[in-house]
Amino acid sequence: MKPTLTLEQAFRELARGVEPAAIEVALEQLRPYLSDPAINEAAVQEVLESELSGSYFEDSHFKATASKKLLFDYELSELVCRLLGRAFPPTSFSGPGVIKPLESAAAEETRAHLDKHGFCILPHRLDQATCEEIVRALDRVDFRVKATSEIVRGYQPQNVNRISGNTCWVDDQQQFLQIPQVQQLASDPTILNLIQDYLGCIPIHDQANCWWSINHRTSRRTMKSDAQLYHQDKDFVRFVKVFVHLNDVTDENGPHTYIAGSARDYLQHVPPNYSVGQRLDDDYLQSQYASDRFVTMRGEQGTILLEDTSGFHKGTPVQRGHRLMLQLEYCCSLYGSPGLSFSYDGLTPEYVDFAKQHPRMFMNYDNSRYLRYIAKKRKRPLVDRKRIRHQLRLFGEYLGRLGANTRLKKSA
Numbered sequence: 530m531k532p533t534l535t536l537e538q539a540f541r542e543l544a545r546g547v548e549p550a551a552i553e554v555a556l557e558q559l560r561p562y563l564s565d566p567a568i569n570e571a572a573v574q575e576v577l578e579s580e581l582s583g584s585y586f587e588d589s590h591f592k593a594t595a596s597k598k599l600l601f602d603y604e605l606s607e608l609v610c611r612l613l614g615r616a617f618p619p620t621s622f623s624g625p626g627v628i629k630p631l632e633s634a635a636a637e638e639t640r641a642h643l644d645k646h647g648f649c650i651l652p653h654r655l656d657q658a659t660c661e662e663i664v665r666a667l668d669r670v671d672f673r674v675k676a677t678s679e680i681v682r683g684y685q686p687q688n689v690n691r692i693s694g695n696t697c698w699v700d701d702q703q704q705f706l707q708i709p710q711v712q713q714l715a716s717d718p719t720i721l722n723l724i725q726d727y728l729g730c731i732p733i734h735d736q737a738n739c740w741w742s743i744n745h746r747t748s749r750r751t752m753k754s755d756a757q758l759y760h761q762d763k764d765f766v767r768f769v770k771v772f773v774h775l776n777d778v779t780d781e782n783g784p785h786t787y788i789a790g791s792a793r794d795y796l797q798h799v800p801p802n803y804s805v806g807q808r809l810d811d812d813y814l815q816s817q818y819a820s821d822r823f824v825t826m827r828g829e830q831g832t833i834l835l836e837d838t839s840g841f842h843k844g845t846p847v848q849r850g851h852r853l854m855l856q857l858e859y860c861c862s863l864y865g866s867p868g869l870s871f872s873y874d875g876l877t878p879e880y881v882d883f884a885k886q887h888p889r890m891f892m893n894y895d896n897s898r899y900l901r902y903i904a905k906k907r908k909r910p911l912v913d914r915k916r917i918r919h920q921l922r923l924f925g926e927y928l929g930r931l932g933a934n935t936r937l938k939k940s941a
């Protein structure tokens with residue numbers, strides 16, 4: 530997509546709903562950033578034009594923008610967020626909420642921590658009863674093993690350790706979102722206000738996910754596919770993930786780890802020819818960052834963590850037991866991603882009401898897109914190539930081991 534408007538024209542067009550005087554003030558404030566020769570104007574324009582046309586709702590959008598993700602470094606994504614924040618002024622999220630609200634000093638401290646380090650752990654946890662309700666509801670949710678595509682019907686004690694990979698993720702995010710407590714979390718004002726402050730614009734809900742991790746294999750290939758090697762997410766220009774521990778997390782059951790501040794300075798630390806999505810070894814990153822930047826997220830059930838996962842992060846391989854994690858994601862703009870849409874099917878009236886009050890936050894909810902997605906899913910071939918490739922690999926490894934044993938026997 531080639532930008533056709535100037536940056537200022539695109540901004541004015543996008544901010545049509547804002548009072549003209551406020552647009553002039555915003556432009557005045559933004560001019561020093563906009564006139565910075567280091568900023569990539571065309572990239573910012575492209576985001577704004579995509580906002581104007583809604584091109585991120587087309588299947589071709591992802592192909593056209595995927596290669597541009599590295600362009601959006603911290604400063605550029607900040608500028609995009611500032612522009613979006615002026616075009617769609619932030620709201621104040623309110624309501625009862627599912628987590629205990631923060632006192633203003635604690636809110637300020639948490640907000641500052643997220644801003645400076647790219648993550649924060651909320652002072653209050655999600656209460657045990659709510660966690661348990663979510664866990665109980667998971668026995669009716671379908672999961673998919675990341676490495677092999679095996680479908681697992683429900684998170685149940687007898688399934689947990691029998692999966693054919695290290696992690697098993699929700700297969701249809703709508704099904705997971707239908708759990709009322711997940712909707713309460715997704716619309717919790719304390720969480721949303723913190724995310725909005727970090728982004729500087731209204732957050733758009735784009736993910737509701739859940740997965741568990743076990744100790745299955747430590748091959749590099751499995752750890753790579755299962756997000757257990759350091760990587761960055763570059764899902765959108767800027768976005769925040771909310772992680773909630775649905776069981777206690779210790780050093781043994783695969784705590785999440787994050788390199789504090791790396792969302793801001795990753796470009797100074799990546800190897801030559803680095804590409805987004807590349808996995809980086811612990812040794813390499815330890816040579817780049819001081820040890821106190823590596824943060825291990827242990828915590829009791831209900832611990833809530835907000836994180837800008839465009840910084841380096843990974844799940845630690847599980848040694849014993851398993852870890853069950855819930856995840857929500859919010860972005861500043863749908864630009865750059867195929868962003869799976871949700872529908873309103875099966876959601877609570879309270880949540881649907883909340884959605885009506887916050888149209889931008891819910892712009893990724895759309896029945897027709899969701900129905901198209903479901904139709905595509907139903908047409909999935911019966912022969913699952915990923916699964917067959919995995920089985921052939923296991924067979925190859927088995928033959929390799931057999932060969933080695935035979936050679937050993939012969940040489941004995």
Ligand SMILES: O=C(O)CCC(=O)C(=O)O
Pocket residue numbers: 742756757762770784785786838842843844845856
């Ligand atoms: O399992 C983990 O802690 C890693 C998750 C992850 O990489 C992600 O959600 O982007």
